[in-house]
Amino acid sequence: MSGHEELRDEVAGVLSLRPEDIEEHRNLADLGMTSMELxxxxxxxxxxxxxxxxxxxxxxxxxxAWRKHLEAVS
Structure with a gap:
């Protein structure tokens, strides 16, 4: 994952939200992320x-947390 905003943009696209509406420490499941989308x-x-x-x-x-994990596996 190359950029800080790239992850936010990808997740926002999946959730049909604006990237700026997703806070860094907000639970993505609470925002509607399903296991299938994940x-x-x-x-x-x-x-x-x-x-x-x-x-x-x-x-x-x-x-x-996802950013930290993605950085660790890249």
Whole structure:
């Protein structure tokens, strides 16, 4: 994941929200992120070579936690 805003933009697209409406530490499940939508994101990221963990992302469903995980696996 190359940029801070790239993750927010991707998640916003999945949730049909404006990127600026997603706070860094807001629970994405509370904003409507489903496990199927998360799997879609994970598949995109894996195609880019990122070995992301579904369990890790579900455990802490916030942009801040996801960014940290994506940086660790890139």
């Amino acid at each position: 799997m879609g994101l994970i598949n995109r990221w894996r195609k880019r070579g990122l070995q992301v963990s579904f369990d890790t992302l579900v455990e802490q469903p916030t942009l801040a």
